[in-house]
Amino acid sequence: MSVREFRVHEWSRHLGRDWRRASAIWTVFLLWAVVAVAEDAVTEIRVFPDRVSLTDRQDKQRLIVQARLHDGRTRDVTGQAQWRLLNRQPARLTQHTLRPMADGTTSLQITYAGQTRSVPVEVKRSAVELPVSFSRDVMPVFLRAGCNRGTCHGASRGQRGFRLSVFGFDPDGDYHRLTREFVGRRINLAVPEESLLLLKATEEVAHGGGERFTVDSEPYQTVLKWLESGAAKDTGEVARPVAVEIYPPEVVLDGGSQRFLVRARYSDGTDRDVTAMTVFSSSNPTAAAITAEGVLNAGKRGESFVLARFDSFSVGVPVIVIPARTDVDWTGVTAHNYIDQRVQAKLKKLRVLPSAVCDDATYLRRVSIDTIGLLPTRAEYHAFLADSGPNKRRRLVERLLQRPEFTDLWVAKWAELLQIDRIKGGFFGWLAKNYNANVGIDQMVRELLTAEGGFFRDPPVQYFRRVGEPTKLAENVAQVFMGTRIQCARCHNHPFDRWTMDDYYSFAAFFAQLGSKRNWEDTRELIVFDKGAGEVRHPQDQRVMPPKLLGGAVPQIQGRDRRAILAEWLTAADNPWFASNLANRIWAQYFGRGIVDPVDDVRVSNPPSNPALLDALSRHLVDYQFDFRRLILDIATSRTYQQSVTYNDSNQHDMANFSHTSFRRLRAEVLHDCLCQVTDSPTRLGGFPLGTRAVQMPVASMTTYFLETFGRSDRETVCTCEVDVEPSLSQALHLINGETTWGKIRRGGLVTRLLAKYEDPRRVLEELYIRCLTRKPTVSEMEDLARLLEPVAAREQVMEEIFWALLNSKEFLFNH
Amino acid sequence: MKNTNRRVGIDLNAIRPMYVRAPVGHWKRQPVLTVFCLLGMGVMAGAVDPDTPAARINYRDHIRPIFAKHCFSCHGTVAGKADLDLTRYSSTLAGGSSGKVLVSEDPAQSRLYLLVTHVEQPNMPRGQPRLPRADLGRIRRWIEEGLRATAMSRPLKGTATRSVLSLDLPAVHRPAGAPHLPRKAALQPAQTTPRSNAVIALAGSPWAPLIAAGRPQQVVFFDAEKRRAIGSVPFSEGLPHLLKFTADGQRLLAAGGSAGVAGRVVVWNVVTGKREVELGEAEDVILAADINPNRTQVVLGDDRFLKVYRLPAAELTATVDRHTDWIFAMAYAPDGSKLAVADRAGGLTVWDTERWVTLETLKGHQGAVTSLVWRRDGRVLASAGEDGTIRLWDVSRGQRVRTWSAHERGVLCIAFGRRGQLVSVGRDHNVCTWDPTGSLLDTLKPAFSDVATRVAFFGEAERVVAGDWTGRLRIWPARETTGQNLFP
Structure with missing residues (x-):
């Protein structure tokens, strides 16, 4: 009797009831469709880029035209629009691409569906032929053609002796390896087109990596020109890209295709159309496949994120593909607060209808598990169902948030992230004390990051027990407090994100001046202090890296503790990472999935599924002065959180947009505590008093087979992936045959007590159901089970079996 | 230092x-x-x-x-x-x-x-x-x-x-007759390209003022006295990667080919310009080869395989699979009884050229070995590598007798003189001469403007010719440390 089966029954009833209304909608829809086929109302046309500047003889810029329809869909109308260049002297237009002719200005007029846009065009230095630069022009070729991928020449040993820096983090090294490492082989300056580099890339000669580009392609021509000009090393300052833009910024397709453009801005103020040098990828090729040239083709309904990589930049565009001609009925769907508004706005774009609101009992169970890590008691169940006052769900959440178990749950979560691995020194206690006192998390983090002193007297100092490893500390701070993983940039520029090696080592520099010494009064104690000296060096050229805030500025240090500056920046109200990471982690606790998911892997190529929602949540968290409880109240009382697990046709494939509640297995500690709770049989854990719950355990070493099997965090890393909620065979077997379930049923003696208390076994059944599943048995369940309980002699045994079955049911093991 | x-x-x-x-x-x-x-x-x-x-x-x-x-x-x-x-x-x-x-x-x-x-x-x-x-x-x-x-x-x-490094070398016997120079009719005009490749194949005649350098599809001869190119012989196989004169200066060996396609070895008679040997069926360029003194055997490196051909039939008689990476250098001992072979991974072996068994495995080089040369008496083998060192080996005892850092970031080529002295070039743009014990004699001037790639002695007076990455060739007159440009 899985939850799913049970719910489907309810759903089919719901369908049958409304045939009359459905047919009315159908009629309206048909009428609308007839009109729509005749003319999709174009509300706006947009031209990208909106101004063009051509600054040397080889410069060029392609343009695209996108139309927005009345319902938010977009179309690529580049081919259908009328193009007119007002003054043909400065530039010429071929295949939607502008190329320079002479210095001057002109304007490009583009007309579609009665709307006209004008694009100013400026041509300068049209006679200047820029020399091909290795770092600016040639390096992007290796990224685009895939030469420097980690599986090819980017591997640490290269391929067949030829290595390129992975994703091009080391242009100087690559220049050396291409031109001088193996003199006479890779390039041929006497006959440039016979350079092995080109012969291999075009597969003119056998190449393990196959054909990377063709002779008539832009990459080939760029490399050839560089060779023809003598394969010179860059001299002086070469303009480097400072920003990369992708157009169009938003795509909603119901079929057809959309071309993308990528433009890079350079440090000398120029810009270039680098579409042909960009690597495109789609996160969901079934919904939206993208070609190497940047043309996206709509596939099946769904969402995708198109990622464009150029140089060390990654930029992306969310793409929505909806079925042609769909509409859904939003009657009765309300928005309780700002959360619902943003979730529903996204769902409307996707033409997805959210599920209905769940019943009171389901809500009670769900919010109790998520908020306090325990099931509602029988008394709570009855009280809540009997409550007929207004806002009873809100009042319930408010009550739960004041429970000490709420604190326990979050302290346990933070203990994982801070990798608390010892009881001595009171780090765990410090955390619990702060939480109980409702100290703002920003203040806690400031205290933590600037901690100084001895391990015993100043508990947060223990966070710096890995004091000698500034890079590790930097990685952890970035992952825990900013939700981004910078580890890749330790050895090479991050392939799917913005982080470069410079960013990495500059960020690590904040922890470079930490020192430690023994306390000579008590030699067990380590004292951590700010040495005021010490630097991090770049491993490639041994440069001293000045502390630079990740994605931020180079701060003024002037004798201050670097960590204090970091902590101030991190917890400032306008820090783009901190609040949104916290909000996302809180959200994930209540939905089993972050808006950015995994919650500690924010990157350009893993964008939030609903940026507006995440933004609103983080803004509210800042406004609430980082009071978790207030944000949780908003979340738990939103309609979105109260949605049923039952899905409809439109939202059954939705995983990321919170259109229905998803099934979530209880995490190890919570499941353990719930088992103890419903069986009245606590486990003694690690020498703590009987009744101490698993979430209250300060360290991971106090464990049981049960906790390990169900994926409790070992706290070996700061990754949220340490907590494993994936079901496994050993979990199922342990529940079925293992000592825990049966042992607890027997030791708790609950069945015996209940049978003694109630004469009617039906009352006992009801109580067990309420305890385990927070609901009464259905009529058919009651009938079936009562029949089994008729023989009085076997009653206790059968009742225990039923209890066992309930504890093994998915409805118990999952939150829903 | x-x-x-x-x-x-x-x-x-x-x-x-x-x-x-x-x-x-x-x-x-x-x-x-x-x-x-x-x-x-x-x-x-x-x-x-x-x-x-x-x-x-x-x-x-x-x-x-x-x-x-x-x-x-x-x-x-x-x-x-x-x-x-x-x-x-x-x-x-x-x-x-x-x-x-x-x-x-x-x-x-x-x-x-x-x-x-x-x-x-x-x-x-x-x-x-x-x-x-x-x-x-x-x-x-x-x-x-x-x-x-x-x-x-x-x-x-x-x-x-x-010490083997202090031994007196046997008296030099100059071959009788005039030094071997190409006849005019034997040569074709030398072609030039708008831009030059790095000098990767360079050889000096041991007795004549004659220098050979590789160009795409040809080998160009220079008259060192007139300091100009006098003509070329075609190398339609592709790009020569190696040039070597025989000890009597009568023949010139070239190895090379077309990258990723084919590799060949060719031996010319210097005087007539006739091809006397053509062999090798490698699938990539051949970087190392040699011909033994009595011209009965040619060896070449085909990728990591050492291949042995018998002359005059040019038939493959042995393939030796002992090296783990591309063979970069090989040289017969002056009497032809031994062959030294080195590869890109730093492997260096000495072989018996009759039975093809390993006589010595000489360990020490970190990274590729770029050049191998024998001293005239066959007692000392010199090797140079990308680790920046030149190493001298007492081959009869299998011992390294001297190691020194010669060129920062890598030595690319070395040559032995008749008196046991050495000349070397490397990535530091320098050309250096060393006495028989490895002590620096001179850093020849001017230094090249880019990586110095190849070097050789030429002529009876043992003058030095060297080339660099930009394609420049420079010669140093006898008794002077200041060089003159040969090309361009």
Whole structure:
């Protein structure tokens, strides 16, 4: 009797009831469709880029035209629009691409569906032929053609002796390896087109990596020109890209295709159309496949994120593909607060209808598990169902948030992230004390990051027990407090994100001046202090890296503790990472999935599924002065959180947009505590008093087979992936045959007590159901089970079996 | 400290007599002359220029003044660091706390000489620049000539086990007849391209003023005296990666090919321009090859395989799979009995060329070995590599006898001269000459503007030709350290 089966029954009833209304909608829809086929109302046309500047003889810029329809869909109308260049002297237009002719200005007029846009065009230095630069022009070729991928020449040993820096983090090294490492082989300056580099890339000669580009392609021509000009090393300052833009910024397709453009801005103020040098990828090729040239083709309904990589930049565009001609009925769907508004706005774009609101009992169970890590008691169940006052769900959440178990749950979560691995020194206690006192998390983090002193007297100092490893500390701070993983940039520029090696080592520099010494009064104690000296060096050229805030500025240090500056920046109200990471982690606790998911892997190529929602949540968290409880109240009382697990046709494939509640297995500690709770049989854990719950355990070493099997965090890393909620065979077997379930049923003696208390076994059944599943048995369940309980002699045994079955049911093991 | 960084502004003439002197045994074989010289020069000792062959370098007149100027402050009677007292002849010979510092007739085993030439550590004089070139030359000659106390003293007898680096090389026999030069009719015009490749194939004729350099599809000959290209022979196989003259200068071997497609080895008769050998079915360019002295065998490196061909049939007789990476260099010993082979991973082996068994595996190079050459007597093998070192190996004992850092970031090519001296080029843009023990003689000027890629001796006077990454070729006239451009 899985939850799913049970719910489907309810759903089919719901369908049958409304045939009359459905047919009315159908009629309206048909009428609308007839009109729509005749003319999709174009509300706006947009031209990208909106101004063009051509600054040397080889410069060029392609343009695209996108139309927005009345319902938010977009179309690529580049081919259908009328193009007119007002003054043909400065530039010429071929295949939607502008190329320079002479210095001057002109304007490009583009007309579609009665709307006209004008694009100013400026041509300068049209006679200047820029020399091909290795770092600016040639390096992007290796990224685009895939030469420097980690599986090819980017591997640490290269391929067949030829290595390129992975994703091009080391242009100087690559220049050396291409031109001088193996003199006479890779390039041929006497006959440039016979350079092995080109012969291999075009597969003119056998190449393990196959054909990377063709002779008539832009990459080939760029490399050839560089060779023809003598394969010179860059001299002086070469303009480097400072920003990369992708157009169009938003795509909603119901079929057809959309071309993308990528433009890079350079440090000398120029810009270039680098579409042909960009690597495109789609996160969901079934919904939206993208070609190497940047043309996206709509596939099946769904969402995708198109990622464009150029140089060390990654930029992306969310793409929505909806079925042609769909509409859904939003009657009765309300928005309780700002959360619902943003979730529903996204769902409307996707033409997805959210599920209905769940019943009171389901809500009670769900919010109790998520908020306090325990099931509602029988008394709570009855009280809540009997409550007929207004806002009873809100009042319930408010009550739960004041429970000490709420604190326990979050302290346990933070203990994982801070990798608390010892009881001595009171780090765990410090955390619990702060939480109980409702100290703002920003203040806690400031205290933590600037901690100084001895391990015993100043508990947060223990966070710096890995004091000698500034890079590790930097990685952890970035992952825990900013939700981004910078580890890749330790050895090479991050392939799917913005982080470069410079960013990495500059960020690590904040922890470079930490020192430690023994306390000579008590030699067990380590004292951590700010040495005021010490630097991090770049491993490639041994440069001293000045502390630079990740994605931020180079701060003024002037004798201050670097960590204090970091902590101030991190917890400032306008820090783009901190609040949104916290909000996302809180959200994930209540939905089993972050808006950015995994919650500690924010990157350009893993964008939030609903940026507006995440933004609103983080803004509210800042406004609430980082009071978790207030944000949780908003979340738990939103309609979105109260949605049923039952899905409809439109939202059954939705995983990321919170259109229905998803099934979530209880995490190890919570499941353990719930088992103890419903069986009245606590486990003694690690020498703590009987009744101490698993979430209250300060360290991971106090464990049981049960906790390990169900994926409790070992706290070996700061990754949220340490907590494993994936079901496994050993979990199922342990529940079925293992000592825990049966042992607890027997030791708790609950069945015996209940049978003694109630004469009617039906009352006992009801109580067990309420305890385990927070609901009464259905009529058919009651009938079936009562029949089994008729023989009085076997009653206790059968009742225990039923209890066992309930504890093994998915409805118990999952939150829903 | 790298040897290459040391600059000693002394004319090559100062040290040159050292090389052209007769072997030490010369004195014993001609007793009459010896007696005459002893009588004559003893009288004139103070007057004779010590750097002429006639001078009898001795402790009292020549060496003690050098020691007095540079060494006495530490190794004097009073201070006597390391118990070494250089103020008296007897105590100098007696040595210091670590034993004797001088071995008669054997500079390569004389610790004093190795330390003052900075071949071994610690460099002497401690904390001072190296001694002037002329002083080093005199110390060396003093040791070689038997450590005379005064001009009238008899030379001391050398030890039985002289270092292989101090051995006298056999007399050179110049082949009879005129040096081999290509006939006019044998050559085609040399082609030039708008831009040059790096010099990757370069060879100097051992007796004629003739230089061969590789270009796409051809091998160009230069007349070093007129300093111009005189013509070319076609190499339609692709790009030559290696050029080598045979010891008599009569034949020229080329290896190379078309990258990723095919590799070939060709041998021409220099005079007629006729191809005498064409072989190799490699699937990529051949970087290393050689022909044995009696022209019965050609070896080549096909990727990591050593392939042996029998002449004149040009049939493949053996394939040796012992190296783990691409074979970068190989060279027959002068008598053809051994073959040294080296690869990109630093592997270096010596083979018996009859039975094809490994005689030695010489370990030490980190990274690719770029160049292998044999000293004329076949006793010493020199190897150079991307680790920046030149290593000298005593092949009969399988031992490394000297290692030094020659060019920062990598040595790309070396060549042995007839007197056991070496010339080398590397990534530091320099061309350096070294004496037989590995002591820096000169850094030839001017340095190249880019990586110096290949070097060779040419002609009877053993002049130096070298090329660089930009395609420039430069030659150094005899007895001068300042070079002239050959091309462009």
